[in-house]
Amino acid sequence: MATVEELKLRVRELENELIKCKQKQSAMDNAHNQEQHRPKIDKMSSEVVDSNPYSRLMALKRMGIVKDYEKIRTFTVAVVGVGGVGSVTAEMLTRCGIGKLILFDYDKVELANMNRLFFQPHQAGLSKVEAAEHTLRNINPDVSFETHNYNITTMDNFAHFMERISFGGLEEGKPVDLILSCVDNFEARMAINTACNELGQIWMESGVSENAVSGHIQLIIPGETACFACAPPLIVAANIDEKTLKRDGVCAASLPTTMGVVAGILVQNVLKYLLKFGTVSHYLGYNAMKDFFPTMAMKANPQCNDRYCRIQQEEYKKKEAERPKVEVVEEEEEEIVHEDNDWGIEVVSEVTDMELEAASGVVPHLPEGITVAYTIPAEVSIM
Template sequence: MEVELKEMLDDLLSLRQSLSDPSLHASIDKLQLRVDRLTHLAKSVPVRRSKVKDMSAEVVDSNPYSRLMALQRMGIVENYERIREFSVAVVGIGGVGSVAAEMLTRCGIGRLLLYDYDKVELANMNRLFFRPDQVGMTKTDAAVQTLSDINPDVVLEACNELNQAWMESGVSEDAVSGHIQLLIPGETACFACAPPLVVASGVDERTLKREGVCAASLPTTMGVVAGLLVQNTLKFLLGFGHVSPYLGYNSLKDFFPTMTMKPNPQCSNAACLEQQKEYILAKPARDAAAKAKMEAEAAAAAAAGDMPLHVDNEWNISIVDDNEPAKSICGTSSDALPEGLTRELPSADEFQKPQASGATDSAIDDLEDLRRQLEALNAA
């Protein structure tokens, strides 16, 4: 846009010089002034980076994915670029959902589906995501605007997907505790298996809102819960680490309880009951596949032997068992110094050695001689 505006200014200048009637110059000057203002506005608009076709592990300042791809280089994740194959739906773009959406966008998720019926208000400005200039916009539109600037490679849509694995989260009304929960149809509890008290009691949530009364909200608590939520999501999608089925957070005591939420056999949701039956029927085949995978991994580990994780070990770093005695390198003592260097202080081993009796007697004689010299000085 800036290039086009500059070309327009050049055209106006040429036109002004070609006009013989001076009365027309004022109109040209007004147009030039307006183009100058548009140029200034264009420069103030944030520049969005171009899209990146393939994730690269090249360590350069211009690579937005270098630090993420380092997880693959370090052996934490087998293939980080797979993250572009996944779609994640974020239902509720509030204090936790908006931060979770931003984290997933920065991590390079393939597609992000956003759902929220609410609009941005000034009361939302204590959150970590929305800006004052977005007040009045729908939260989904505001999220798409912000997230597109952060990472244009992510496909952003506002919709909802059903019959999928979910990562649910929530923060308490006093803003000092929260939780995250993994929901896999048939395997873990669904929303109807263990509903919140308000939902289970059948009270209309709209009647709970009163004029002048609102729930507390801390960006710190929401940031922690959002971080745990996205971390669990990445582990689930990319297959590394342990995926927590349920993880609580109590900020007053720094307490993180965890548990497994099993599905309720008497769940009120018919679809959940059907999925529970399918999960039980598929259990033998699933256990056999898991056993075969473990055996294959064990065989691969045995075949690999003592092969190092990183062949290009530039700094010669090695890992030893804590129970094994330290081995010297290249046949020399671990305390040995390079040729030409000497120690200013004795080593720990030498310091612990008892002194010889002759050295002790010599030290006593020196003290006696010093005392006699002091007495002679005082007498003079």
């Protein structure tokens, strides 16, 4: 009779075989779908025809919202965390025609993820980055994709993560244009924060609460705005291992609606930042219970625990000091001079002299230079 350990080993072998079968089937489906793909488009067109996948996007240029929408194809965005927010974010950017997407995640697709958007049941068992790439490439073959199936918080992987965001741009050897944090834990956020502070890389952080009814996005410019370590959550400030806070059998809630809203707000600000239109929010929250959207801006903390953050702050101060000052010329107001007083105040009566005389009584004889403030109306006889 087989022992428990032998049975567990056999279960793992069967699970691996199942994953391989699913991957093989997914590859076959992908090959079949590629036969039905539209050809790649070299240049975006604003031609209004049903066969143009960019006509609605290029309309933003025609309507004066965006000056040069085609520039979207020159940017590279790295998405860390391809879960409920990250997968939808990646899909939106793909549909918008972003030049290149680099996806980082080490998790697998599970049936428990089906309450969210994007992933499908037949992808269960595949790595999230692999499943995402298959779907996204089918949506828009014009976008370049790069995937990394690993945890960025380990020492070796963190070094590779730094290398890819430094040199993995659309033009190999150049840095990415923006990093999006769509992770669900503080450890990964701090890893991204550390990398971006050291490299001076601008990034956007996002998150959804454990009760699934609130979320936020935050633009972080090293040295200029508060980094994630400048005003860290209590769990980070107290140096607590977040793994000890999780309870067995209890998982965080998840709503596709909240995650969709947060992803939409995130991508909207990504487009505004990259294409330079509108106002990019430094921090924008979302409370689903009251449909409340709080905003704020947080300055960098001079006593931040991150050494590279403090270095970036000094660099920012130097750049600001070297920037030419814009002189504001104040126009001198024309001095008002009034013959009666220094304040230019004049009281004007709305009653004419004739009306005043008719309504007034007899004016007494007074010495020269003295006048009455008011007169007593003449008595009116009642018939």
